Amino acid sequence: MNQTTSQSELNSNFEYDPAYLNALKELYVMIGIWGVSLVWTVGYCGLFAYQAPGSTQAIPVVWGIPTWVIWGIVLPWVTCGLLTAWFAMFYIKQDDADILAEDFSPETPPTIKQGSPS
């Protein structure tokens, strides 16, 4: 019983590191963008890029680029790029202030330790 209580207390007092929670949220968004890009590209090109052996049907071209490249590669590439830029500039959390504050460059002496009992 005591053991159950202390486990319960432990769970209620337990807090995830915000850096971990942010990383998890970022991971979900990243997988979403990656997955949409994969399905769009492979799906579209799989349907429209392949020419049957011996086919004499002309491949449609716009501005010198086959249309399957425009709709199946260029457009998802641009979309993925824009979403990545949004993800980078507005979604990724700057949660490393703690570690950067602790860190010090090698040429700078660790002032926090100066004067402390050794």
Added chain:
Amino acid sequence: MTTSITSLINPVLAISDANAALLTFGVYCVLVMGLAVLSHRLLASRSFQAEYFLGSRNLGVWAFMFTFAATSASAGSFAGFPALIYAHGWVLAFWIAGYMAVPLVGMGLLAKRINRMSRQADAITLPELMYARFGSTAISIIATTLIVFLLTFYLVPQFKMASLILQSLMKDAPLWSECARVLGTVTSKIAYLESEDPGKLLGLLTFSLMVIVYTSMGGFRAVVWTDVLQGIVMFVGVLVMLGLVLYQVGGMSRATAVMSEMVPPVLCEASFSRTDQTDSKEIQIPSESWFEFAATSDSPARLFRINETAFVREGQKQSDLVKCVEIVSQYERDLFASWKAEDSAVIIPADVTAKVVNEKPYAYGAGQKGVYISAPGPSEDKDFGFLTIAVAMSFFMYWTIGGAGQPGNMVRLMAFNGTRTLKRSLALLVIYFSVIYISLVLIFCCSRLLIPGLDQTPDRIMPLLSMNIAASAGVPWLAGLLMAAPFAAAMSTVDSFMLMISSSLVRDVYQKGISPNVSEKTMKRLS
């Protein structure tokens, strides 16, 4: 089939002023070495290991973006990838499509975590980071072993590409020829090297010396600074190349229209024999030379291009077999006819006959128009074509998820100076990769129109195209800049990997396993 050669045209390599290209390339090399000297001075004023192996962990936005991009781009990006585009056409856009998500996954997936952990654990190398994360010496040893073993293999094509570029640029320079000749007299006495081209060996030697000197002088900082320079050179080089190529082929619309009519050549081998058996002097037939078989009553005229230099050696009657392609597309035949009509450097050795053997049509795409602008793309040996949907999907995952674990990139994730830098670098990297890879697809789709019949040795298309378009544009010095781009790609990969191998051996094996109290002076020497 044996018949007389009716014409033999010099390859595309002719450059009006090779010295101008050499000068540009030389300026680039001097800049690289200058950066190494500067970083060496900086190294002297900082903690050796943190600075030498990780640049004191303070890379800013541009340095982080360029070093990540330049390390990702290798000889594969500027030799292998162009060769594949040349050989298989537009389908390579599908093959490389995963790069749209490489910045997102390559940086987004692990960057913050790796950076944080390496700071917390004060880890300088990847094996150290692995140990800090998993607390297992075995994992650390496995990481060290894999890095040293696998990266060594990965370096081989980088050296090959760099050697090819140096040879293409310098082979007409008197000093280079003399050095190659002297080296040849030495290597001809070594059993293992006697059959190797001295020019190629000289290229390997020069490239190795250059990279070893600047990497060992300046360490990570030198590698990052040169990566920035190399990243800029690659970016500018590719854009200039794109402009010139599009101009010279008459625009993308024309290029794709011509490609849609092209069919794959027939692969074959050719040998050359003297007609005058009493003559014994050496005959050299340069790579990229053309020859024709005249039409007969039961066969139309046939056109061939060799992809290797053929020699009928002194005292011998016949050359060895060399790689060759039979040109079957009308556009390429017309192009040859126009070059022949211009009478530009035509050589007709009347005393030579050609024999073509081992003719092999493409397994997929032979005689099929439109194969260069659609999937799966022509294939020499696979009857289902070059790129199936399953393989394309695998490559999408490989570029993104596999690339995220590339050791050279992971080390860079340990070295940026905070999330603020990461955010901006990630956004910039999207632009960088998009421009580079989409441009490469456009450039090398067009390259079939400018340099036909290179299908047996397409990995030479990058240096050949660079020299060809610069010469055609009347700015031969530009060839030096264009050739510096793939050279920079090979160099930036080699320097990063050499440093990783060095850090793994010195820090993780020697310092951790053999001599924990090793002095900084000894570490410097070993590194």
